[in-house]
Amino acid sequence: xxxxxxxxxxxxxxxxxxxxxxxxxxxxxxxxxxxxxxxxxxxxxxxxxxxxxxxxxxxxxxxxxxxxxxxxxxxxxxxxxxxxxxxxxxxxxxxxxxxxxxxxxxxxxxxxxxxxxxxxxxxxxxxxxxxxxxxxxxxxxxxxxxxxxxxxxxxxxxxxxxxxxxxxxxxxxxxxxxxxxxxxxxxxxxxxxxxxxxxxxxxxxxxxxxxxxxxxxxxxxxxxxxxxxxxxxxxxxxxxxxxxxxxxxxxxxxxxxxxxxxxxxxxxxxxxxxxxxxxxxxxxxxxxxxxxxxxxxxxxxxxxxxxxxxxxxxxxxxxxxxxxxxxxxxxxxxxxxxxxxxxxxxxxxxxxxxxxxxxxxxxxxxxxxxxxxxxxxxxxxxxxxxxxxxxxxxxxxxxxxxxxxxxxxxxxxxxxxxxxxxxxxxxxxxxxxxxxxxxxxxxxxxxxxxxxxxxxxxxxxxxxxxxxxxxxxxxxxxxxxxxxxxxxxx
Ligand code: NAD
Numbered sequence: 001x002x003x004x005x006x007x008x009x010x011x012x013x014x015x016x017x018x019x020x021x022x023x024x025x026x027x028x029x030x031x032x033x034x035x036x037x038x039x040x041x042x043x044x045x046x047x048x049x050x051x052x053x054x055x056x057x058x059x060x061x062x063x064x065x066x067x068x069x070x071x072x073x074x075x076x077x078x079x080x081x082x083x084x085x086x087x088x089x090x091x092x093x094x095x096x097x098x099x100x101x102x103x104x105x106x107x108x109x110x111x112x113x114x115x116x117x118x119x120x121x122x123x124x125x126x127x128x129x130x131x132x133x134x135x136x137x138x139x140x141x142x143x144x145x146x147x148x149x150x151x152x153x154x155x156x157x158x159x160x161x162x163x164x165x166x167x168x169x170x171x172x173x174x175x176x177x178x179x180x181x182x183x184x185x186x187x188x189x190x191x192x193x194x195x196x197x198x199x200x201x202x203x204x205x206x207x208x209x210x211x212x213x214x215x216x217x218x219x220x221x222x223x224x225x226x227x228x229x230x231x232x233x234x235x236x237x238x239x240x241x242x243x244x245x246x247x248x249x250x251x252x253x254x255x256x257x258x259x260x261x262x263x264x265x266x267x268x269x270x271x272x273x274x275x276x277x278x279x280x281x282x283x284x285x286x287x288x289x290x291x292x293x294x295x296x297x298x299x300x301x302x303x304x305x306x307x308x309x310x311x312x313x314x315x316x317x318x319x320x321x322x323x324x325x326x327x328x329x330x331x332x333x334x335x336x337x338x339x340x341x342x343x344x345x346x347x348x349x350x351x352x353x354x355x356x357x358x359x360x361x362x363x364x365x366x367x368x369x370x371x372x373x374x375x376x377x378x379x380x381x382x383x384x385x386x387x388x389x390x391x392x393x394x395x396x397x398x399x400x401x402x403x404x405x406x407x408x409x410x411x412x413x414x415x416x417x418x419x420x421x422x423x424x425x426x427x428x429x430x431x432x433x434x435x436x437x438x439x440x441x442x443x444x445x446x447x448x449x450x451x452x453x454x455x456x457x458x459x460x461x462x463x464x465x466x467x468x469x470x471x472x473x474x475x476x477x478x479x480x481x482x483x484x485x486x487x488x489x490x
Pocket of ligand 1: 151153154179180181210211214215216219232233235239253288384451452
């Protein structure tokens with residue numbers, strides 16, 4: 001595969017890669033090997049100013065006049081460009097994040113479908129007319145909210161960039177996207193492809209940089225009308241605070257500690273391998289990772305043994321090997337954090353059944369880890385570990401399962417495994433989370449709203465309703481009466 005490593009990436013502002021005013025250019029490394037990957041510019045305040053100006057100019061210029069069907073055509077063209085460049089994008093992402101290329105390919109395929117979904121969904125953007133009676137004509141217009149400041153984390157840098165960009169562009173917004181400082185390269189390639197397929201200069205701007213400085217500056221920027229943030233709950237809370245004074249429109253996609261509930265009547269030949277996938281996919285660095293497996297008590301020992309045996313068989317290694325199922329973590333620093341959680345869990349009384357020790361050698365590898373004898377009050381069951389660590393917790397009956405599932409501050413996703421369809425629906429309805437899978441582990445389908453309850457955030461991505469988060473509704477009232485309007489008979 002030929003891939004542009006060793007390249008120096010600028011910031012993407014006004015339709016081209018530019019030097020950073022900040023002068024800050026950093027070396028990026030591959031987390032799976034520690035080898036240098038590329039150099040990338042980081043934006044500072046002045047760079048954010050330039051990007052927001054470019055976005056505002058695009059809205060005031062041709063982009064603001066681009067009709068919905070043309071925006072849809074451009075999104076479909078961007079989907080085609082993704083397909084044409086998928087090998088390069090996949091290799092870049094796998095090397096930058098350390099993630100298995102087999103996973104990255106699926107994420108890119110989803111990104112393509114996402115552009116297509118919103119490329120077609122533009123035709124649904126329409127106001128309505130209201131029969132309010134008399135001689136009044138009332139109708140509404142849907143207008144783009146303006147410039148969207150979008151912030152994404154390092155765990156799915158490219159896929160989440162497509163989640164953010166597609167509905168914003170469909171709605172007619174211009175965007176300044178800030179990827180994480182560690183993982184900017186694929187979002188920059190995405191911006192280049194957007195320019196190549198014909199998005200006018202300034203519609204898509206990408207300014208990587210540090211969160212507390214560049215990210216916070218973007219959030220506070222008076223030229224940004226709406227903020228869409230994906231990241232941790234702690235940072236989301238800070239972003240919400242920054243949006244409060246200027247009353248900015250805001251959506252938050254935050255952390256999770258999602259339950260995976262296995263009833264004794266479940267088909268274990270599906271439930272066990274799917275539950276293994278649902279935590280170790282992306283090395284557990286997923287907001288919707290099902291990191292708490294709740295198992296009906298009579299099944300507990302058998303389940304833990306079989307789950308752990310499957311977990312120890314997950315192929316961990318070189319992200320570029322097509323056979324690899326789990327790559328490295330994002331950094332050795334993050335791996336230390338994950339390992340401290342495991343050690344803390346053991347101190348609280350959990351038992352390591354498999355994994356639990358960092359792998360020797362280069363690269364931020366950590367093995368699939370199973371913690372058994374976990375109680376839901378323990379820190380390992382309450383906090384997002386964001387690594388390949390599952391906690392297995394027993395429950396007594398349906399009521400107990402729902403109680404434990406809901407006993408966390410998060411509410412992003414849940415999976416229920418049962419042979420009783422009625423119970424599947426009943427439990428799904430009572431779980432406090434934005435999404436529930438019944439006998440099905442997968443997430444993230446374009447057209448199916450994705451987002452959280454409780455401290456997992458608010459607003460939804462991937463859904464048709466997501467368009468509304470980038471649109472303002474303007475009501476227009478018109479008198480059609482030939483008579484003069486003189487309310488006080490003056
Ligand atoms: P993080 O909150 O540290 O960083 C996320 C992004 O926010 C980065 O781009 C970072 O630079 C930026 N940032 C940091 N501080 C900021 C500030 N003060 N102002 C503005 N921007 C700031 O999160 P992370 O550790 O990089 O990512 C992992 C987290 O993201 C996990 O909690 C995970 O669950 C969550 N996540 C949620 C979803 C979802 O859809 N719900 C998807 C993926 C990841």
